[in-house]
Amino acid sequence: MVEECSFIKIMEDPPIAAYQLHGAVAYMCSLLVVTIVALLRLLFPGILGTTPYLIFYPVIVVVAAFCGSGPGIVAVVASWLCAALPVESSAGFLNLNRIEVGRLLIFLSVV
Numbered sequence: 001m002v003e004e005c006s007f008i009k010i011m012e013d014p015p016i017a018a019y020q021l022h023g024a025v026a027y028m029c030s031l032l033v034v035t036i037v038a039l040l041r042l043l044f045p046g047i048l049g050t051t052p053y054l055i056f057y058p059v060i061v062v063v064a065a066f067c068g069s070g071p072g073i074v075a076v077v078a079s080w081l082c083a084a085l086p087v088e089s090s091a092g093f094l095n096l097n098r099i100e101v102g103r104l105l106i107f108l109s110v111v
Contacts, residue, residue, distance in 0.1 A: 026067035030075040033059055038082035052083040053107040080104065 021029055037059050041048045048055050056079035064072030084100075 021067050021071075026071040027074055030063040030067050030071035031078055033063055034075050034078040034082060037079075041082070053079070053103060056083060056107075076108070080107065083107075 034056070037055055041052070041055055056075075060072060060075045060079060063075040067075075
């Protein structure tokens with residue numbers, strides 16, 4: 001007998017759309033995941049404070065893949081708001097100087 005190629009087996013598996021969440025559950029899941037990652041960012045300010053958007057990229061990709069584009073957009077907006085939260089107490093909320101605007105534009109263009 002001829003053994004089946006692994007590529008054919010991969011192609012026969014259901015696409016990721018078969019595992020997607022739908023409706024309000026998807027939106028709640030996207031907000032929950034972003035909140036968990038934002039809390040991780042606050043727990044480790046020395047490590048994750050200098051790159052505020054970096055930790056949110058994988059979250060947005062996972063949310064968009066498993067929850068859809070609508071919850072993905074919600075995750076982008078929620079990630080931006082959580083990244084705008086000050087890690088240091090001296091910084092203000094939504095401190096939009098030139099550097100922050102540049103970071104935000106890069107974040108939005110990549111996402």
